[in-house]
Amino acid sequence: MGEIGFLGIGIMGKAMAVNLLRHGFKVTVWNRTLSRCDELVQHGASVGETPAAVIKKCKYTIAMLSDPAAALSVVFDKHGALEQICGGKGYIDMSTVDADTSSQISQVITSKGGSFLEAPVSGSKKPAEDGQLVILAAGDKDLYDQVVPAFDVLGKKSFFLGQIGNGAKMKLVVNMIMGSMMNAFSEGIVLADKSGLDPHTLLDVLDLGAIANPMFKMKGPAMIKNSYPPAFPLKHQQKDMRLALALGDENAVPMPVAAAANEAFKKARSLGLGDHDFSAVFETLSK
Numbered sequence: 493m494g495e496i497g498f499l500g501i502g503i504m505g506k507a508m509a510v511n512l513l514r515h516g517f518k519v520t521v522w523n524r525t526l527s528r529c530d531e532l533v534q535h536g537a538s539v540g541e542t543p544a545a546v547i548k549k550c551k552y553t554i555a556m557l558s559d560p561a562a563a564l565s566v567v568f569d570k571h572g573a574l575e576q577i578c579g580g581k582g583y584i585d586m587s588t589v590d591a592d593t594s595s596q597i598s599q600v601i602t603s604k605g606g607s608f609l610e611a612p613v614s615g616s617k618k619p620a621e622d623g624q625l626v627i628l629a630a631g632d633k634d635l636y637d638q639v640v641p642a643f644d645v646l647g648k649k650s651f652f653l654g655q656i657g658n659g660a661k662m663k664l665v666v667n668m669i670m671g672s673m674m675n676a677f678s679e680g681i682v683l684a685d686k687s688g689l690d691p692h693t694l695l696d697v698l699d700l701g702a703i704a705n706p707m708f709k710m711k712g713p714a715m716i717k718n719s720y721p722p723a724f725p726l727k728h729q730q731k732d733m734r735l736a737l738a739l740g741d742e743n744a745v746p747m748p749v750a751a752a753a754n755e756a757f758k759k760a761r762s763l764g765l766g767d768h769d770f771s772a773v774f775e776t777l778s779k
């Protein structure tokens with residue numbers, strides 16, 4: 493595939509770029525806070541001074557940025573990706589954004605002759621470290637086929653979902669369900685505790701039944717200890733609830749459960765918990 497550019501070395505971007513390096517890909521990284529690239533250099537990465545410099549150097553560039561504003565800024569701002577996009581270059585945005593943001597990026601990239609794929613992922617810090625993400629791609633099928641070797645390293649399964657927007661929408665639906673589940677789980681732990689049950693026993697019971705899942709299993713024990721080391725920052729989960737609710741508005745889908753979950757995540761943000769793991773929504777109930 494040649495050298496891969498990587499824009500955004502946050503929790504996910506770092507794990508994904510390290511994974512690519514470990515599997516022998518040459519990677520050039522850029523991050524807004526450039527010092528966060530230092531650790532990647534120790535793993536063999538090169539550093540680009542700007543998104544434009546990375547695009548200029550690499551045939552394919554992946555972006556993994558916090559939200560729509562960040563994804564747009566890295567493309568459109570001075571020294572942004574758009575300055576160097578041209579025919580023969582592929583831009584793959586793996587950030588979780590809404591379909592409209594993705595379409596805007598797709599339009600400008602393709603208008604300059606480049607090709608574009610949106611490819612948000614399901615799976616958090618640990619799956620990113622282990623190359624076990626689920627990739628939800630949509631857009632340019634030729635570009636998808638060209639980058640499958642990288643997706644095979646980053647994920648356990650890639651879906652090609654068709655036209656631009658479908659990957660973004662699928663990701664928002666999945667995270668809307670996840671955010672609602674996290675709230676129901678939190679209420680259950682508090683209810684068990686306050687009604688005199690051992691929450692650890694609740695976790696054991698859940699794990700043996702029809703609603704057992706990796707999220708409950710992985711996060712439950714830490715939540716009971718009021719510990720929320722950030723794997724998926726709460727501020728990003730709230731952004732996903734907000735974008736999913738907007739998708740519900742557009743399609744006239746009533747989502748009272750998701751709306752209530754969004755309020756709980758907003759409350760958690762107002763308590764200063766935005767940079768904690770999204771399981772910290774538990775704090776809004778347990779105090």
Ligand SMILES: NC(=O)C1=CN([C@@H]2O[C@H](COP(=O)(O)OP(=O)(O)OC[C@H]3O[C@@H](n4cnc5c(N)ncnc54)[C@H](OP(=O)(O)O)[C@@H]3O)[C@@H](O)[C@H]2O)C=CC1
Nearest residue numbers: 500501502503504524525557558562588616617723724728
């Ligand atoms: N963590 C997770 O479990 C998962 C996250 N996601 C999604 O992946 C994306 C990245 O998440 P994650 O790595 O956890 O987030 P982080 O908050 O750890 O990283 C965010 C990245 O975006 C960059 N950034 C933020 N604002 C701007 C801006 N205005 N201009 C340029 N760069 C900017 C940050 O740069 P800087 O270092 O300078 O702040 C950083 O590199 C999000 O869309 C998230 O929803 C998807 C699946 C799982």
Ligand SMILES: O=CC(=O)O
Nearest residue numbers: 613614615616724
């Ligand atoms: O977006 C978060 C995830 O765990 O998936």
